[in-house]
Amino acid sequence: MSWRDGFLLALRSVVRRPARTALTVLAVALGSGLLVALAAIAQVADTRVISELGKGGPATAIKVAAAAPDPAAADSDNPRPGPARNLDDAALRSIRRAPYVASAIPVTTQQVIAVPPPRGSAITGFAGDDPDRGQPRPFNAAIVGVDLSQVHDLPVTLLAGRLPAAGSLTEIAVGQDYLDRLRLDVKHPEVVLATEVELGTPQVQPAGAIRVRARWTRAVITGVVAQQVGDGTFLASQQLVAASRAWQLGGVDGSSLGLPLPSTQYAGLVVVADSLDDVHTVRAEITTLGYSTSAPEQLIASVQRYLHVVDIVLGSIGLIALTIAALGIANALLAAVRERRREIGVLKAIGARDRDVLRWFLAEALFSGVTGGVLGTAAGLGAVAVTGTVVNDYLVQQGLAGVDLGGVPLVTAAIGVGGSALLALLAAAWPALRAARLPAREAVGAL
Amino acid sequence: MTRTLGLRSLLAATGALVLAACGAETPGAVHPAPPVGSAGAPDVYVALGASETVGTGLNDQALQLRDSWPQLFFNEALSRASTYYNLAVPGITTAQALQSELPQALGVHPTVATVFFTVDDLVQGVAPATYEADLDSIVRALRQGGQALVLVGNAPHISSLPAYQACLAHASACPLGTHVTVPPPDAVDADVDAYDAAIARVVAEEGAVLVDVAAHGGQITSDPQDVASDGLHPSAQGNAALAALFVSAYRAASRAG
Numbered sequence: 001m002s003w004r005d006g007f008l009l010a011l012r013s014v015v016r017r018p019a020r021t022a023l024t025v026l027a028v029a030l031g032s033g034l035l036v037a038l039a040a041i042a043q044v045a046d047t048r049v050i051s052e053l054g055k056g057g058p059a060t061a062i063k064v065a066a067a068a069p070d071p072a073a074a075d076s077d078n079p080r081p082g083p084a085r086n087l088d089d090a091a092l093r094s095i096r097r098a099p100y101v102a103s104a105i106p107v108t109t110q111q112v113i114a115v116p117p118p119r120g121s122a123i124t125g126f127a128g129d130d131p132d133r134g135q136p137r138p139f140n141a142a143i144v145g146v147d148l149s150q151v152h153d154l155p156v157t158l159l160a161g162r163l164p165a166a167g168s169l170t171e172i173a174v175g176q177d178y179l180d181r182l183r184l185d186v187k188h189p190e191v192v193l194a195t196e197v198e199l200g201t202p203q204v205q206p207a208g209a210i211r212v213r214a215r216w217t218r219a220v221i222t223g224v225v226a227q228q229v230g231d232g233t234f235l236a237s238q239q240l241v242a243a244s245r246a247w248q249l250g251g252v253d254g255s256s257l258g259l260p261l262p263s264t265q266y267a268g269l270v271v272v273a274d275s276l277d278d279v280h281t282v283r284a285e286i287t288t289l290g291y292s293t294s295a296p297e298q299l300i301a302s303v304q305r306y307l308h309v310v311d312i313v314l315g316s317i318g319l320i321a322l323t324i325a326a327l328g329i330a331n332a333l334l335a336a337v338r339e340r341r342r343e344i345g346v347l348k349a350i351g352a353r354d355r356d357v358l359r360w361f362l363a364e365a366l367f368s369g370v371t372g373g374v375l376g377t378a379a380g381l382g383a384v385a386v387t388g389t390v391v392n393d394y395l396v397q398q399g400l401a402g403v404d405l406g407g408v409p410l411v412t413a414a415i416g417v418g419g420s421a422l423l424a425l426l427a428a429a430w431p432a433l434r435a436a437r438l439p440a441r442e443a444v445g446a447l
Numbered sequence: 448m449t450r451t452l453g454l455r456s457l458l459a460a461t462g463a464l465v466l467a468a469c470g471a472e473t474p475g476a477v478h479p480a481p482p483v484g485s486a487g488a489p490d491v492y493v494a495l496g497a498s499e500t501v502g503t504g505l506n507d508q509a510l511q512l513r514d515s516w517p518q519l520f521f522n523e524a525l526s527r528a529s530t531y532y533n534l535a536v537p538g539i540t541t542a543q544a545l546q547s548e549l550p551q552a553l554g555v556h557p558t559v560a561t562v563f564f565t566v567d568d569l570v571q572g573v574a575p576a577t578y579e580a581d582l583d584s585i586v587r588a589l590r591q592g593g594q595a596l597v598l599v600g601n602a603p604h605i606s607s608l609p610a611y612q613a614c615l616a617h618a619s620a621c622p623l624g625t626h627v628t629v630p631p632p633d634a635v636d637a638d639v640d641a642y643d644a645a646i647a648r649v650v651a652e653e654g655a656v657l658v659d660v661a662a663h664g665g666q667i668t669s670d671p672q673d674v675a676s677d678g679l680h681p682s683a684q685g686n687a688a689l690a691a692l693f694v695s696a697y698r699a700a701s702r703a704g
Contacts, residue, residue: 115513138509162480170486170527194481196527200512213551214512216521216531220483 006359013336013364021368024332028372028420029379031325035318036380036416041387042314043412046307060102060273061155062283062295063228064095066264069292077299081292088265091289098285100278101271103153107230108145109267110244111259113138113214114233115198116182136182142232143172143199144267145241153272154229160189161223164236169243172197172219173235175227189224196220199234201244204254211257215247230267276300322419325372326427329365333431336364341438348440361432362425369424370417377416487526493534493552494520495544495585496563499689500535504680514683517561519690524697525559532557540568541581549585558596560589561658561693565602565642570623575638579645586653597655598696600689601643603664606632609671609678622678658696660689 014021067081096104115138146154149166156163164171174197179186200214219236227235245262253261271293273282279297286293337344344357494500494517502515512518521531532555534548541564552560562585568578582599589597605611614621614629621629629635643661650657660667666688667673673685681689 113512115518138512169489171483194483198513198518198522213532213534216518216533218522218527218529220486220527222480222483 003359003363006356006363007367009360010363010367013340013360014367017336020332020335024328024368025372025375027325027328028368028424029376031318031322031423032373032376032416032420033380033383034321034376035419036377036412037383037387038314038318039415040380040384040412042311044384044388046311049303049307058153058272059296059300060276060279061153062271062273062279062286062293063155064104064269064271064286065292065294066267067292068290069287077296078294079292084263085290086264087267087269087291091291092266092269094289095269095271095286095291098282098289100274100282101285102274103150104269104271105147105150105153106238106266107268107270108238108241108245108265109230109232109262110143110145110201110241110248112141112143112234112244113200113202114141115200116178117195117197138200139181141234142230143234143236143241143244144227144230144232145236145238146229146270148237154227154270156225156227156229156235159224159226161193161221163225164219164222167237167239169217169237169240170219171222171236172199172240173223173225174221175225175233175235178233179224181233192221192224194220194222197234199244201247202254202259203247203251204257204259206252212254212259213251215244217244229270322423325420326423329368329424329427330431332368333361333365333428334434337361337431337435337438340435344435344438345440345442348438354436357438358432358436361435362428365424365428365432366421369421372424373417373420376420377413380416381413486528489528489530490525490558491555492517492521492525492529492531492559492561493555493557493589494532494561494563495548495552495589496535496561497539497544497567498535498537499566499680500533500561500563501537502686503537504675504677505683505686510683514686516681516686516689516693519687520561520693520697523690524694529559530555538567540564540571540573541578541585542573545581545584549588553588553591556591557589558594559697560595560597561600562586562589562597562655563600563658563660565639565646566605569602569605569635569638569642575641575645578642579649582646583649583653586649586655590653590655593654596697596700597653598658598693598700599646599650599655600658600693601646601661602639603661603668604636604639605668606635607665607669609674611635611678613678656696656700658693660692663688663692 064087065081066085066087068083068085070079070082073079092104092106095101116136147166148163148168151163158173159176161173164173174192176186176189179189179192182192184191196218198216198218200216202212202214205211205213217240219234219240225235229235248259249261251261271282271286273279276297279295283293283295283297347357496517498504500515500517502511502518505511505514515533517531517533517535521529525531532552534551536544536548539548544564562582564578564582586597586599589595610622611629611632614623615632618628623629630638639661647657649655667681667685670685673682673688674680675682675685
């Protein structure tokens with residue numbers, strides 16, 4: 001008897017006892033579904049929690065301030081920076097050369113006057129804070145400029161729309177404080193998308209009746225973000241900030257007018273370490289180079305310990321469910337062996353060998369395992385999708401970014417189906433061996 | 448038959464669950480980015496002038512930044528990729544602007560410029576011929592051999608301005624300064640006409656574009672809604688009216704190539 005014959009025989013047995021088969025398959029489906037759902041949710045939760053600590057960027061990101069380190073607080077996650085210190089290209093090169101540094105992204109900032117919005121791009125729902133004109137008043141703000149092609153390495157979370165194109169001089173993203181300033185509902189950030197904002201960069205003149213002149217540009221708001229890159233209402237390309245900065249540097253220091261010239265080339269850096277284990281070493285190296293750093297390394301270590309406990313608990317629940325499913329398979333096959341003693345006896349009487357009977361029962365178990373695994377995995381992933389939708393709705397209502405469930409996790413699905421099949425074979429091993437070793441005479445005689 | 452249907456139902460349910468999993472929501476999909484139009488040609492615009500161009504007369508500095516006519520012109524006439532510099536200085540004459548505003552303007556290599564000087568030259572008694580020569584120097588330099596579009600505004604009759612009328616009626620209550628004696632309306636209007644004639648000649652000679660504020664000036668200088676509380680400068684509505692004139696002239700010139 002070949003494996004094919006074994007499968008055909010198993011299929012006939014399955015069809016002959018649909019209720020028992022359905023219950024066995026259901027038990028396997030419940031077990032595998034629960035395990036897949038718990039594994040996927042635990043994985044997403046772990047990633048989400050760690051990424052939350054990274055504020056949208058990698059958890060291995062370290063913020064470097066344009067300030068000297070405070071030796072007394074070097075090991076703190078958020079030490080108070082020391083005196084201001086120029087963070088320039090030479091420092092950037094030194095930090096990039098340091099061991100375990102994956103990347104170092106410079107951050108620039110520029111003070112501007114913002115006029116939201118110019119005529120022709122009215123914001124839906126804005127009541128206006130200027131009783132004369134029904135338009136928002138100009139305000140002082142800062143633009144944070146970064147290389148937007150490396151935004152995945154920065155603590156930036158997109159809440160609505162999209163990020164400005166890398167290198168764009170006419171696109172900009174705003175933070176939630178922009179919505180607050182315009183007294184808009186943060187739960188509906190989409191109302192500011194595609195509206196324009198005017199940005200004026202002041203230049204202080206050496207003398208004259210007019211001390212300050214502004215360079216004005218306009219930018220369209222492409223997205224709303226939550227960002228921890230630097231202090232500023234706007235996030236833009238480094239080219240946009242560089243053009244504004246060049247205009248301000250063409251003037252003189254205006255500290256007396258509240259418009260001082262920038263004291264540092266870069267307002268800060270975001271340095272990404274090779275791994276979480278390297279964060280401490282990289283921070284120590286940057287401290288040695290003379291700059292203050294901050295990173296949630298101790299917080300992450302603490303949270304990871306708690307997450308590990310949660311993973312163990314969730315995994316245990318799933319394993320218990322699978323064990324129950326395995327016992328169900330074993331029980332069903334043991335009952336089948338008892339019921340089919342005559343068939344086993346007849347098969348052996350006409351020449352079937354022990355391994356042929358073994359194949360028959362293993363094939364039947366494999367059918368239950370694979371079918372239950374497919375159904376359970378699909379149900380588990382469906383449950384994850386529904387949970388994700390509910391959670392996303394809640395997060396968006398709270399003005400937070402949604403959870404990326406990443407579509408169908410193929411590895412998890414494969415493990416769900418394959419694991420169920422393997423478990424079914426293991427659970428069936430003893431009943432199948434018992435059936436295979438049943439002497440033909442005894443089997444027939446039992447009748 | 449029943450078994451076949453059962454198997455089909457099972458397969459359909461499995462497919463539906465897999466599709467549901469595929470449709471899991473991803474971040475950023477809740478509020479997708481709306482389409483953003485082209486940023487357009489990157490013009491560099493400079494505004495040269497005196498207090499009217501700064502926005503004096505608007506309630507506070509913040510509103511000057513939003514409602515002054517060059518700001519409105521920048522927003523309404525030019526593309527999003529454009530850059531704008533307001534180099535105007537209150538109280539400045541054309542001769543002074545030649546020394547202070549023009550070099551800064553040329554430093555940013557403008558492709559569009561607006562020039563609007565008259566009242567301060569008038570108040571300081573600058574002769575029309577001198578005014579014309581200085582204005583011509585400014586416009587010629589800004590034109591850069593035809594590379595930049597230069598819009599020059601002429602002056603409306605200012606004898607109907609509330610401030611002028613107040614000075615005319617009671618010199619001691621003149622908002623332009625106590626005991627300022629203003630010339631009679633006919634003389635002021637004649638001076639304005641002489642300036643406007645000079646402006647027309649400069650515009651024609653240098654290939655600039657005339658913004659005929661004088662032709663629409665009656666409302667801007669006499670309508671209480673268009674004049675600021677100081678009785679002299681344009682209000683927010685007056686700035687909007689001025690901007691509309693400059694925008695209209697710019698668009699007509701752009702269409703003409």
